[in-house]
Amino acid sequence: xxxxxxxxxxxxxxxxxxxxxxxxxxxxxxxxxxxxxxxxxxxxxxxxxxxxxxxxxxxxxxxxxxxxxxxxxxxxxxxxxxxxxxxxxxxxxxxxxxxxxxxxxxxxxxxxxxxxxxxxxxxxxxxxxxxxxxxxxxxxxxxxxxxxxxxxxxxxxxxxxxxxxxxxxxxxxxxxxxxxxxxxxxxxxxxxxxxxxxx
Amino acid sequence: xxxxxxxxxxxxxxxxxxxxxxxxxxxxxxxxxxxxxxxxxxxxxxxxxxxxxxxxxxxxxxxxxxxxxxxxxxxxxxxxxxxxxxxxxxxxxxxxxxxxxxxxxxxxxxxxxxxxxxxxxxxxxxxxxxxxxxxxxxxxxxxxxxxxxxxxxxxxxxxxxxxxxxxxxxxxxxxxxxxxxxxxxxxxxxxxxxxxxxxxxxxxxxxxxxxxxxxxxxxxxxxxxxxxxxxxxxxxxxxxxxxxxxxxxxxxxxxxxxxxxxxxxxxxxxxxxxxxxxxxxxxxxxxxxxxxxxxxxxxxxxxxxxxxxxxxxxxxxxxxxxxxxxxxxxxxxxxxxxxxxxxxxxxxxxxxxxxxxxxxxxxxxxxxxxxxxxxxxxxxxxxxxxxxxxxxxxxxxxxxxxxxxxxxxxxxxxxxxxxxxxxxxxxxxxxxxxxxxxxxxxxxxxxxxxxxxxxxxxxxxxxxxxxxxxxxxxxxxxxxxxxxxxxxxxxxxxxxxxxxxxxxxxxxxxxxxxxxxxxxxxxxxxxxxxxxxxxxxxxxxxxxxxxxxxxxxxxxxxxxxxxxxxxxxxxxxxxxxxxxxxxxxxxxxxxxxxxxxxxxxxxxxxxxxxxxxxxxxxxxxxxxxxxxxxxxxxxxxxxxxxxxxxxxxxxxxxxxxxx
Ligand code: HEM
Ligand SMILES: [Cu+2]
Numbered sequence: 001x002x003x004x005x006x007x008x009x010x011x012x013x014x015x016x017x018x019x020x021x022x023x024x025x026x027x028x029x030x031x032x033x034x035x036x037x038x039x040x041x042x043x044x045x046x047x048x049x050x051x052x053x054x055x056x057x058x059x060x061x062x063x064x065x066x067x068x069x070x071x072x073x074x075x076x077x078x079x080x081x082x083x084x085x086x087x088x089x090x091x092x093x094x095x096x097x098x099x100x101x102x103x104x105x106x107x108x109x110x111x112x113x114x115x116x117x118x119x120x121x122x123x124x125x126x127x128x129x130x131x132x133x134x135x136x137x138x139x140x141x142x143x144x145x146x147x148x149x150x151x152x153x154x155x156x157x158x159x160x161x162x163x164x165x166x167x168x169x170x171x172x173x174x175x176x177x178x179x180x181x182x183x184x185x186x187x188x189x190x191x192x193x194x195x196x197x198x199x
Numbered sequence: 200x201x202x203x204x205x206x207x208x209x210x211x212x213x214x215x216x217x218x219x220x221x222x223x224x225x226x227x228x229x230x231x232x233x234x235x236x237x238x239x240x241x242x243x244x245x246x247x248x249x250x251x252x253x254x255x256x257x258x259x260x261x262x263x264x265x266x267x268x269x270x271x272x273x274x275x276x277x278x279x280x281x282x283x284x285x286x287x288x289x290x291x292x293x294x295x296x297x298x299x300x301x302x303x304x305x306x307x308x309x310x311x312x313x314x315x316x317x318x319x320x321x322x323x324x325x326x327x328x329x330x331x332x333x334x335x336x337x338x339x340x341x342x343x344x345x346x347x348x349x350x351x352x353x354x355x356x357x358x359x360x361x362x363x364x365x366x367x368x369x370x371x372x373x374x375x376x377x378x379x380x381x382x383x384x385x386x387x388x389x390x391x392x393x394x395x396x397x398x399x400x401x402x403x404x405x406x407x408x409x410x411x412x413x414x415x416x417x418x419x420x421x422x423x424x425x426x427x428x429x430x431x432x433x434x435x436x437x438x439x440x441x442x443x444x445x446x447x448x449x450x451x452x453x454x455x456x457x458x459x460x461x462x463x464x465x466x467x468x469x470x471x472x473x474x475x476x477x478x479x480x481x482x483x484x485x486x487x488x489x490x491x492x493x494x495x496x497x498x499x500x501x502x503x504x505x506x507x508x509x510x511x512x513x514x515x516x517x518x519x520x521x522x523x524x525x526x527x528x529x530x531x532x533x534x535x536x537x538x539x540x541x542x543x544x545x546x547x548x549x550x551x552x553x554x555x556x557x558x559x560x561x562x563x564x565x566x567x568x569x570x571x572x573x574x575x576x577x578x579x580x581x582x583x584x585x586x587x588x589x590x591x592x593x594x595x596x597x598x599x600x601x602x603x604x605x606x607x608x609x610x611x612x613x614x615x616x617x618x619x620x621x622x623x624x625x626x627x628x629x630x631x632x633x634x635x636x637x638x639x640x641x642x643x644x645x646x647x648x649x650x651x652x653x654x655x656x657x658x659x660x661x662x663x664x665x666x667x668x669x670x671x672x673x674x675x676x677x678x679x680x681x682x683x684x685x686x687x688x689x690x691x692x693x694x695x696x697x698x699x700x701x702x703x704x705x706x707x708x709x710x711x712x713x714x715x716x717x718x719x720x721x722x723x724x725x726x727x728x729x730x731x732x733x734x735x736x737x738x739x740x741x742x743x744x745x746x747x748x749x750x751x752x753x754x755x756x757x758x759x760x761x762x763x764x765x766x767x768x769x770x771x772x773x774x775x776x777x778x779x780x781x782x783x784x785x786x787x788x789x790x791x792x793x794x795x796x797x798x799x800x801x802x803x804x805x806x807x808x809x810x811x812x813x814x815x816x817x818x819x820x821x822x823x824x825x826x827x828x829x830x831x832x833x834x835x836x837x838x839x840x841x842x843x844x845x846x847x848x849x850x851x852x853x854x855x856x857x858x
Binding site for chain 1: 341342409411419444451452453455456474784787825833838840842
């Protein structure tokens with residue numbers, strides 16, 4: 001029987017290694033997806049077609065607040081991973097929950113930004129610029145939504161099963177995903193909002 | 200009342216099911232065939248068996264076989280479309296032919312999309328699934344469940360692209376759906392939506408598959424098999440899968456934007472609203488050019504296996520082959536603009552892309568020479584697989600020269616969108632991918648079925664195929680020079696093109712004879728299998744690890760994972776008289792999983808619902824997919840363990856059968 005356990009354990013370890021590599025590759029493919037949307041934005045951002053340009057609609061302080069919230073959430077996610085690795089279940093749980101709340105606030109702010117734009121008649125079908133803006137930022141928001149769902153599932157697992165070894169590995173992938181979305185947002189903040197407001 | 204109907208059924212109405220006799224006939228035929236198959240399965244009480252042994256199986260050999268079955272059925276569908284077009288163009292000189300213009304447009308769009316996405320891609324993923332784990336000495340792929348999801352997404356896309364035969368109509372915008380024609384304003388029906396969602400769903404499956412196989416190749420090679428000791432087929436798959444990884448997200452994003460334009464009125468590629476149609480053309484070819492190498496690299500890989508084995512020599516220039524694959528992989532992202540030199544990007548840009556295109560022909564040429572040098576002074580056995588290789592060299596060289604001609608921008612202004620181009624890419628795709636697949640089929644058939652295919656009929660099938668193929672496509676080169684553009688449903692009689700179109704139609708007839716001979720080859724071989732039985736597992740005196748296994752390989756492939764010291768690992772082992780080890784260890788195999796079939800079915804309904812704007816169903820299926828994934832991903836993984844005693848029994852039974 002010990003033979004069996006050894007074989008299954010070894011299998012599980014190599015599987016985790018594969019998963020980590022696979023997840024990195026997935027992140028790379030997602031980078032290509034975002035690169036495509038960035039390229040489209042770069043080409044179309046001047047085509048305002050009589051509608052507003054970036055500097056007419058961007059509210060920089062608001063977006064800055066969004067950015068800080070997301071950055072903080074990446075920090076709390078880091079804390080959650082460290083605490084989980086230390087086996088400190090309570091702390092891990094708390095920091096993960098904090099990450100969720102921050103991420104959720106970010107998403108709500110984004111939705112309210114989109115909402116007010118649409119109410120003002122500057123929805124995605126207004127011009128090519130707005131189409132590419134909504135799609136690029138919205139795709140990031142969609143990823144954040146997926147991340148939030150994932151966090152919820154993790155919280156539920158922690159609550160129910162404690163810190164299983166397999167969940168620690170999953171948490172490390174989740175953290176990777178979350179930091180990746182942070183990096184993408186930095187690009188969005190710089191290229192879309194900052195450069196758009198300045199020009 | 201009407202409102203309620205719209206909420207429940209979206210755009211779907213009774214009229215959608217009414218078709219003209221030809222399309223309706225095809226639809227009825229499809230439904231009847233499907234019902235017949237399902238009736239037969241029910242009659243034989245085989246549903247449970249199908250579900251347990253095939254639909255939920257995570258064995259890559261079975262998944263690979265299912266890919267190939269789908270690809271073969273789609274090949275027949277694509278051929279039927281080709282026949283209709285050839286018939287139309289042979290008849291429509293100064294007349295209207297038997298197809299309406301609208302129907303003709305649907306036919307060429309369906310033909311192109313199906314052939315690329317469901318025939319060629321299906322062949323590629325099928326062969327990869329069957330062969331890669333065997334060649335690297337692995338028992339499985341890295342992510343078996345994802346592999347099953349990939350296949351079922353592919354199958355869902357396949358059903359969606361065939362659904363217009365039953366409800367609604369297909370896209371008329373060509374296989375790449377250029378805007379503004381594909382925008383809502385000019386294509387308000389469901390056709391383009393069918394096209395988008397079929398490709399989107401299948402494409403996501405391909406993307407997942409690429410991650411799977413890259414990890415498999417990097418992480419699961421047998422001990423000792425360094426990268427430079429991998430079989431060249433595995434290298435070419437690696438190149439191809441890396442291309443999928445980088446190219447398919449572009450497709451996903453582009454299709455996504457096209458559909459946002461159609462669903463939410465966004466302006467990416469529209470003529471109004473500040474959109475830019477050429478943006479689409481650039482993006483789609485930034486995916487599309489790598490796509491052709493995604494298809495042809497594995498075919499190159501197959502030839503790299505076939506040629507050394509039947510020349511009784513090791514592959515000439517292994518290192519240069521690896522470099523050629525690497526360079527092709529890299530450069531295929533730098534040539535996309537050659538598909539639209541006529542865009543008007545200016546002389547500098549066109550010159551750059553023209554030169555890059557000529558440069559990428561060099562590593563391809565290197566490969567052809569390496570194969571020929573491998574044959575040189577070898578003891579060449581002219582088996583059917585080898586004849587397919589020779590057919591490939593002939594047509595690929597022909598098509599390659601035409602390709603280099605088109606890479607000269609001023610010349611391309613003449614060739615662009617003409618039948619010359621159509622002839623070129625068919626020479627490459629049929630000569631490369633399809634002939635490659637046939638070579639691989641003849642070569643690896645005994646590994647999975649335990650007997651060889653009939654050589655004589657095989658040779659005849661090659662001969663008829665090549666003859667038909669030359670007759671069908673050489674006239675198109677000439678017609679292209681005469682000014683015939685592609686996608687013509689009729690032309691003026693005074694142009695004098697009809698003769699050549701009739702020759703081309705005859706050519707397709709000969710191709711059909713070739714296919715008939717292939718079917719006959721398989722039938723006769725099954726019939727006379729006693730005479731061509733192979734019990735050794737190594738019928739061709741092979742060089743790579745798959746030939747070290749009995750036919751067919753056990754579920755776990757290798758009872759003991761081999762240790763590799765050299766290239767052509769099995770060849771070396773044979774010549775050192777190495778005996779396979781019997782130090783068995785328990786083997787962990789994944790348990791069957793219905794997740795793939797469930798996600799695939801939900802994706803299918805999701806696709807159909809979004810095409811027909813049935814929003815409630817879109818939401819239900821989306822939530823369903825998310826739930827299925829969460830449930831399956833959070834469940835602890837299930838394994839079956841095969842104990843050493845069981846392995847001993849299985850292996851002994853196989854020895855017994857072989858002796
Ligand atoms: C086996 C025999 C085949 C025949 C006789 C055939 C015939 C044709 C014909 C007549 C056309 C339309 C040409 C025109 O625009 O006037 C066409 C287009 C096309 N074919 Fe084939 N074909 C064959 C196989 C294939 C295969 C194997 C593939 C790919 C794997 C393929 C991919 C395409 C594509 C992408 C188009 C362009 C469709 C469009 O214009 O949107 N064909 N073919
Ligand atoms: Cu190209």
